[in-house]
Amino acid sequence: MSDLKIVGTSVPRKDAMEKVTGAAEFIEDRYMGPMLYAKMKKSTVVHGRILSIKTEKAEKHPGVKAILTGKDYPNMIGLYLIDRTFLAVDKVRFWGEPVAVVAATSEKAAAEAVDLIEVEYEELPGVFDPREGIKPDAPVIHENLGNYEIVPIFYPTPGTNIANHFKIRKGDIEKGFDQADHVLEKEYYVPQMQHVPIETHKAAVQWSPDGKLTVWSTAQSPNVVRQLLAKSLDLPMHKIRVISSYIGGGFGCKAGASIEGLLVPIAQKYPGHIIRIVFDREEDMQGTFTRQALFSKLRTGYTKDGRITALQYEMIWDGGAYTEYGVNIVRAAGYSSTGAYDIPNVKTDSYCVYTNNSIGGPVRGFGMCEMQWGIERQIEEIAKQLEMDPLEVRLKNGMKRGSTTASGQVVQDVDYEKCLKVVADKIGWGKKESGKDGKLRGKGIAGLVKCPAQPSNAASSAIIRINEDGTAHVMVGATEMGQGMLTVISQIASEALHIPVDKIDIKVPDTDFTPYEWQSVGSRITYTCGTSVKRAAEDALGQIYRIAADLLEVPQEDLSYDGKKVYSTRDPDIKATIREIADSCKKCTGEGIAGPIIGRGSFVPTNMTNLDPETGQGNPGLFYCFGATGVEVEVDPETGVIEVIQLASSIDAGKAINPQLAKVQLHGGTIMGLSTALYEEVRFDKGIMLNRNFTDYKIATFDNVPHMDSFIVETPETKGPYGARGIGEQPMIGVAPAVANAVSDALGVEFNSFPLTPEKVWRALKDKK
Amino acid sequence: MRDKKIIKFTVNGNSEEREAVVGETLLKFIRDELNLTGTKSGCEIGECGACTVLLDGKPVNSCLVLAVELDGKDLLTIEGLSKNGELDRLQQAFIDHAAFQCGYCTPGMIMAARSLLERNANPNDDEINEALSGNLCRCGAYQEIRDAVKDSAKK
Ligand code: FES
Numbered sequence: 001m002s003d004l005k006i007v008g009t010s011v012p013r014k015d016a017m018e019k020v021t022g023a024a025e026f027i028e029d030r031y032m033g034p035m036l037y038a039k040m041k042k043s044t045v046v047h048g049r050i051l052s053i054k055t056e057k058a059e060k061h062p063g064v065k066a067i068l069t070g071k072d073y074p075n076m077i078g079l080y081l082i083d084r085t086f087l088a089v090d091k092v093r094f095w096g097e098p099v100a101v102v103a104a105t106s107e108k109a110a111a112e113a114v115d116l117i118e119v120e121y122e123e124l125p126g127v128f129d130p131r132e133g134i135k136p137d138a139p140v141i142h143e144n145l146g147n148y149e150i151v152p153i154f155y156p157t158p159g160t161n162i163a164n165h166f167k168i169r170k171g172d173i174e175k176g177f178d179q180a181d182h183v184l185e186k187e188y189y190v191p192q193m194q195h196v197p198i199e200t201h202k203a204a205v206q207w208s209p210d211g212k213l214t215v216w217s218t219a220q221s222p223n224v225v226r227q228l229l230a231k232s233l234d235l236p237m238h239k240i241r242v243i244s245s246y247i248g249g250g251f252g253c254k255a256g257a258s259i260e261g262l263l264v265p266i267a268q269k270y271p272g273h274i275i276r277i278v279f280d281r282e283e284d285m286q287g288t289f290t291r292q293a294l295f296s297k298l299r300t301g302y303t304k305d306g307r308i309t310a311l312q313y314e315m316i317w318d319g320g321a322y323t324e325y326g327v328n329i330v331r332a333a334g335y336s337s338t339g340a341y342d343i344p345n346v347k348t349d350s351y352c353v354y355t356n357n358s359i360g361g362p363v364r365g366f367g368m369c370e371m372q373w374g375i376e377r378q379i380e381e382i383a384k385q386l387e388m389d390p391l392e393v394r395l396k397n398g399m400k401r402g403s404t405t406a407s408g409q410v411v412q413d414v415d416y417e418k419c420l421k422v423v424a425d426k427i428g429w430g431k432k433e434s435g436k437d438g439k440l441r442g443k444g445i446a447g448l449v450k451c452p453a454q455p456s457n458a459a460s461s462a463i464i465r466i467n468e469d470g471t472a473h474v475m476v477g478a479t480e481m482g483q484g485m486l487t488v489i490s491q492i493a494s495e496a497l498h499i500p501v502d503k504i505d506i507k508v509p510d511t512d513f514t515p516y517e518w519q520s521v522g523s524r525i526t527y528t529c530g531t532s533v534k535r536a537a538e539d540a541l542g543q544i545y546r547i548a549a550d551l552l553e554v555p556q557e558d559l560s561y562d563g564k565k566v567y568s569t570r571d572p573d574i575k576a577t578i579r580e581i582a583d584s585c586k587k588c589t590g591e592g593i594a595g596p597i598i599g600r601g602s603f604v605p606t607n608m609t610n611l612d613p614e615t616g617q618g619n620p621g622l623f624y625c626f627g628a629t630g631v632e633v634e635v636d637p638e639t640g641v642i643e644v645i646q647l648a649s650s651i652d653a654g655k656a657i658n659p660q661l662a663k664v665q666l667h668g669g670t671i672m673g674l675s676t677a678l679y680e681e682v683r684f685d686k687g688i689m690l691n692r693n694f695t696d697y698k699i700a701t702f703d704n705v706p707h708m709d710s711f712i713v714e715t716p717e718t719k720g721p722y723g724a725r726g727i728g729e730q731p732m733i734g735v736a737p738a739v740a741n742a743v744s745d746a747l748g749v750e751f752n753s754f755p756l757t758p759e760k761v762w763r764a765l766k767d768k769k
Numbered sequence: 770m771r772d773k774k775i776i777k778f779t780v781n782g783n784s785e786e787r788e789a790v791v792g793e794t795l796l797k798f799i800r801d802e803l804n805l806t807g808t809k810s811g812c813e814i815g816e817c818g819a820c821t822v823l824l825d826g827k828p829v830n831s832c833l834v835l836a837v838e839l840d841g842k843d844l845l846t847i848e849g850l851s852k853n854g855e856l857d858r859l860q861q862a863f864i865d866h867a868a869f870q871c872g873y874c875t876p877g878m879i880m881a882a883r884s885l886l887e888r889n890a891n892p893n894d895d896e897i898n899e900a901l902s903g904n905l906c907r908c909g910a911y912q913e914i915r916d917a918v919k920d921s922a923k924k
């Protein structure tokens with residue numbers, strides 16, 4: 001593969017010019033037509049029965065066009081466990097749950113009318129901690145759990161708050177503990193966080209007089225929005241069109257379907273009008289997916305030379321009020337529950353539990369940050385107990401080619417060792433530095449792994465149209481939320497077709513025109529969409545050869561293609577330019593040969609399987625991406641303030657299609673990880689979210705971000721396009737444990753939860769004394 | 770129904786006279802009345818910097834300024850940076866360093882950095898950090914943005 005020309009080069013982003021000039025269109029920048037503006041009436045109680053909703057006053061408010069409540073619109077929606085309605089019906093289950101929606105001629109009028117709606121509730125006892133919620137006598141949040149439609153790979157317990165119980169039984173756990181010389185057991189906690197993309201959730205819908213629904217949305221996955229709406233509204237798919245724009249950051253919060261369906265009945269009442277909803281920052285914080293909090297208990301058995309023989313992991317996840325998506329995170333964390341390590345005997349129980357906190361859902365890492373926090377902290381403690389180098393314990397237990405995951409899947413194409421070693425070398429592992437002015441220095445490392453959490457039949461497809469002048473249009477259903485899809489997919493097409501990147505046009509999706517893509521989630525697009533595009537390019541290339549053979553009257557095997565023309569290898573003067581082939585395709589006699597060239601390619605995984613319901617054994621991973629983080633910190637023992645001195649990240653991209661973009665992605669994920677390690681925690685007071693803006697919910701900004709070093713490791717993914725695998729989410733996973741390991745190294749104290757706020761660090765030090 | 774006021778101002782070099790609704794923010798006015806949608810909204814309470822524009826050369830969060838305050842002033846938005854299709858060197862540096870991912874914070878980021886460069890032709894990391902600390906980038910392009918700002922200063 002050494003003769004790659006475009007793949008592996010850092011061509012500028014396809015969307016660069018638009019994004020630096022302000023021309024890039026995000027949803028809210030599009031003029032769509034006559035608009036009505038919608039605002040939601042939100043629940044003021046965390047758990048309660050709706051006794052009455054009085055809308056009369058609001059209806060009379062000037063400018064108001066329509067008001068909708070859950071009674072008028074009880075349709076259900078969801079991806080995995082269909083437990084949600086667009087608007088609360090009979091009951092509210094979290095604070096801020098939408099109970100009604102108003103559409104008016106201005107946003108202001110809609111907001112004023114919302115205040116005029118009166119809702120009466122009968123409050124019910126709430127569940128705010130999943131460890132309480134899992135108990136048999138806890139108040140039940142979804143009485144109807146047993147009747148919900150569900151993808152049969154999830155296992156709820158009707159009559160309780162358990163929305164999913166995922167199990168791993170690998171090897172023989174008793175035997176594993178018997179073989180151990182030591183056993184360590186710890187509890188860990190990871191709080192909720194929010195994605196806070198700078199662009200909030202937005203959507204608009206229009207109903208045309210002929211019964212077609214058009215949706216504009218910030219959704220990461222137009223095809224899934226279409227699929228879920230078709231089901232929820234009982235509409236055929238060709239009557240729903242979902243249009244994407246550039247997305248101002250996703251990180252998982254815009255996966256699945258969210259607010260798109262909310263306004264459909266209003267649109268039906270006003271055909272031709274566009275009904276729009278824009279979440280404000282507070283609504284985005286409180287009303288969209290949060291990362292599920294995790295309470296876990298991890299027990300490992302290990303030998304005196306540091307080999308882990310048994311791992312028992314109990315994870316209790318705060319699924320929040322609805323777990324339509326969250327059940328799958330709990331499953332993913334379960335089937336990956338040994339992290340980046342090859343452990344022969346495993347028993348895992350991962351529970352998704354309903355509570356009356358905000359809805360839980362996908363966030364960059366999809367359960368891996370939370371689950372691997374425990375693993376990476378515990379390995380550190382094992383090393384400490386044994387007085388061994390934590391890096392050595394990682395290397396000793398780390399996965400290698402041929403290792404098996406918790407679900408028994410054999411991993412190939414792995415060089416975890418290299419990922420660990422590059423960051424260790426970079427931060428000067430093993431050399432202890434001393435801090436200045438009484439401050440204490442420490443170093444920490446953590447590893448990571450993640451596979452895309454997707455159904456085994458999650459498909460992808462691509463169409464390539466070759467124009468009359470030899471330029472091309474690449475059509476895919478993947479979205480562009482900053483990850484660089486447009487650029488990377490163009491590069492793959494360019495490489496395969498020998499057409500320069502700047503002669504390739506690619507757009508964000510529109511389900512009426514672009515082919516199917518399951519979802520732009522799970523760091524899967526480079527692999528899945530990339531494979532489809534490569535196949536479509538090869539298909540187009542095949543057509544080019546066939547037409548050229550006919551046109552030039554030369555057998556195909558004697559033809560060669562140099563990117564500009566197809567020529568006979570026997571007589572290079574016998575040639576046809578790509579333009580001639582793509583254009584009229586006529587022989588000199590005037591007889592036609594073939595019509596325009598349209599390449600098609602599609603992809604569905606062939607290496608994934610269902611998992612055994614009792615043991616969780618099987619192949620859930622499309623590919624596994626490994627990496628590591630190394631950190632050096634300086635801590636002020638007086639204040640507990642952590643300064644990050646060095647931050648190094650590595651990721652095994654298989655093959656970086658665009659090294660510059662891969663590094664930017666690696667940096668971005670590392671910073672998000674650092675931000676969660678040090679600052680981020682959504683705080684609730686009995687279900688009421690307290691920090692709902694950027695002042696109260698701090699994220700990393702310029703002054704908190706040190707210089708970073710990044711390393712792209714390239715162990716080719718055998719089946720990936722040009723050896724590539726996805727890397728978008730992964731860099732985040734190792735950061736929090738690496739920081740904690742470094743702080744722990746500096747201070748000699750343990751941390752079982754993050755963020756490591758100054759207060760937490762200071763208290764830990766105080767308790768030690 | 771709502772009070773309106775005639776305001777005169779220049780925007781990206783052009784003189785304009787428009788009606789502005791009293792009480793409406795400059796951000797809304799820029800986006801909805803001037804149709805300059807490059808300026809973005811991320812919080813509307815002055816916390817994210819996505820709406821940064823230059824008012825008489827100074828960076829402001831346009832969500833915290835009233836439209837009527839534009840009267841008699843000079844407004845520069847992201848659309849006014851490139852001249853005759855030619856990018857400002859800071860814009861080019863953002864491309865060269867891939868100093869964004871989603872690009873949603875980028876217009877505000879570029880405007881804030883532009884103003885920094887006007888005050889300080891050669892800023893160091895600390896000065897950049899300080900000047901841009903009100904501009905959030907959730908995609909985390911901070912390092913690349915710093916590099917882009919320094920690089921464009923060099924030229
Ligand atoms: S929108 Fe103005 S600062 Fe966020």
Ligand code: FES
Binds near residue numbers: 482873874907908910
């Ligand atoms: S590039 Fe996405 S927020 Fe900055």
